[in-house]
Amino acid sequence: xxxxxxxxxxxxxxxxxxxxxHDYQALRGTIYQCCSTTTSNPKDRAGGKHKGATGGEIGxxxxxxxxxxxxxxxxTACHERFNPAAMKVAxxxxxxxxxxxIKNKRNGKTVNVTVNDRGPFVHGRIxxxxxxxxxxxxxxxxxxxxxxxxxx
Numbered sequence: 250x251x252x253x254x255x256x257x258x259x260x261x262x263x264x265x266x267x268x269x270x271h272d273y274q275a276l277r278g279t280i281y282q283c284c285s286t287t288t289s290n291p292k293d294r295a296g297g298k299h300k301g302a303t304g305g306e307i308g309x310x311x312x313x314x315x316x317x318x319x320x321x322x323x324x325t326a327c328h329e330r331f332n333p334a335a336m337k338v339a340x341x342x343x344x345x346x347x348x349x350x351i352k353n354k355r356n357g358k359t360v361n362v363t364v365n366d367r368g369p370f371v372h373g374r375i376x377x378x379x380x381x382x383x384x385x386x387x388x389x390x391x392x393x394x395x396x397x398x399x400x401x
Contacts, residue, residue, distance in 0.1 A: 308375035310351065310396040312383035313339065313368065325366040332379070339366035339377035348401040351376065353386040353394050360385040361401070 313319065314333040323331045327345035338349060347364040362382050369377040376396065380389070387394045 305349070305398040305400060306375045307354075307397040308395075309373050309393045310353075310376040310378055310383070310387075311369055311371070311374050311393045312380055312389070313377045314380050327365040329365045331366070334381045335365075335379055336360065336362045336382050337365045337379045338362040338382060339368035340364050340375070341367060341370075343400070349376075350399045350401055351378070351382075351386065352397055352399075354396055355394055356387070358386040 314321075314331065319331050321331060321333060325331050325337075326339075329337075338351070340347070340349075343349075343364045345364055349362050349364065350359055351362060352359045360378075360382050362378065366377070369375075374393065376398065378386075383389060386396075
């Protein structure tokens with residue numbers, strides 16, 4: 250442990266007072282790294298290397314919830330029932346309930362979503378969209394697309 254009260258999970262720092270640490274210290278048997286630094290502004294927590302003017306990030310978006318991956322109705326990290334038809338998104342550090350405008354940089358399509366889960370935990374990806382949200386901005390035969398987002 251590099252900081253008092255912190256546990257190791259990859260290279261991500263997740264705030265001790267965030268919903269990740271309070272609600273998800275043991276998600277599917279993994280432990281999140283909880284650090285003592287706090288910030289109240291979601292735009293300060295985006296965490297990407299390339300922050301946009303409105304507090305967002307630039308990176309890759311994927312979708313999750315493919316048959317058998319997550320059972321519909323399973324509780325998400327934000328204590329909501331997982332619904333692949335909902336306009337929701339997983340982000341590593343943004344507070345639950347944060348509203349985002351996601352833009353597909355390849356085709357310009359956008360979708361409004363709400364953070365209700367944690368992830369993606371795949372290098373280079375910044376967001377995991379539900380099946381429905383992904384389908385609005387990209388062909389579902391694709392697995393990822395270049396994206397950016399704004400915090401609304």
